[in-house]
Amino acid sequence: MSSYIELKNISQSFEMNEAQVTLFEGLYLTFHQGQSYAITGPSGAGKSSLLMVASGLEQPASGQGHYVDCDKIMPLEQAREEIGFIFQQFHLLQELTALNNVALPLKLRGDRHAIEKAKVWLEKVGLSHRQDHTPNQLSGGEQQRVAIARALIFEPKFIFADEPTGNLDQKSADDVADILIACCKENNAGLVMVTHSSALASRAQQVLSLANNQLTDNKTINVKEAS
Numbered sequence: 109m110s111s112y113i114e115l116k117n118i119s120q121s122f123e124m125n126e127a128q129v130t131l132f133e134g135l136y137l138t139f140h141q142g143q144s145y146a147i148t149g150p151s152g153a154g155k156s157s158l159l160m161v162a163s164g165l166e167q168p169a170s171g172q173g174h175y176v177d178c179d180k181i182m183p184l185e186q187a188r189e190e191i192g193f194i195f196q197q198f199h200l201l202q203e204l205t206a207l208n209n210v211a212l213p214l215k216l217r218g219d220r221h222a223i224e225k226a227k228v229w230l231e232k233v234g235l236s237h238r239q240d241h242t243p244n245q246l247s248g249g250e251q252q253r254v255a256i257a258r259a260l261i262f263e264p265k266f267i268f269a270d271e272p273t274g275n276l277d278q279k280s281a282d283d284v285a286d287i288l289i290a291c292c293k294e295n296n297a298g299l300v301m302v303t304h305s306s307a308l309a310s311r312a313q314q315v316l317s318l319a320n321n322q323l324t325d326n327k328t329i330n331v332k333e334a335s
């Protein structure tokens with residue numbers, strides 16, 4: 109049985125200049141493993157904040173998020189092993205080669221086959237020939253492909269991606285989108301992307317738009333009903 113992430117009645121707000129700023133309020137959301145989702149909306153609407161809450165990296169002001177797998181239910185912040193991240197700025201370690209960046213999550217888990225597995229993943233993202241290069245020797249698109257391999261190598265059930273193509277030209281953005289979607293599909297990982305790109309959003313099965321504290325469903329294709 110595939111897993112899912114369930115958010116119930118979540119709200120997020122911050123104090124700003126002694127005023128309370130609400131980003132979203134009373135949202136109910138379910139993300140299923142193996143499905144793809146895009147969150148769009150105007151700048152400052154709170155998309156990244158929603159991604160942080162939905163992935164368990166930040167706590168909501170109110171409401172709850174759970175990761176559900178078979179009969180196992182756990183708070184999102186305890187589901188770190190099941191969730192991988194991709195960021196607009198790549199966030200690779202500059203002193204490490206592409207190969208060692210990809211291998212790092214497995215090395216940290218004590219996997220003795222980390223380097224062999226990282227080689228396989230670099231091949232999947234088309235970068236075997238750049239394995240000994242450091243991030244500053246790679247283009248933006250290549251760095252993001254390394255970040256995709258690094259995020260997927262420990263086979264998380266979900267990938268959360270914040271503007272994964274935001275720093276790239278159109279050609280690199282298309283290539284990165286192809287690889288990201290194909291790799292998530294191959295791993296049967298759920299993919300949740302925040303993006304300003306209508307081209308990238310259109311490739312997701314469900315497109316949600318965040319504006320004025322609320323989410324609107326703009327497109328749903330073949331997404332399972334919320335459990």
Ligand SMILES: Nc1ncnc2c1ncn2[C@@H]1O[C@H](COP(=O)(O)OP(=O)(O)OP(=O)(O)O)[C@@H](O)[C@H]1O
Pocket residue numbers: 122123124131149150151152153154155156157158
């Ligand atoms: N921890 C925080 N404390 C105070 N304000 C915050 C915090 N995190 C986010 N904000 C504010 O919340 C608002 C929404 O930020 P967020 O980055 O989630 O928006 P966004 O929709 O992703 O924007 P963009 O499309 O421009 O990236 C911003 O005004 C931001 O400054």
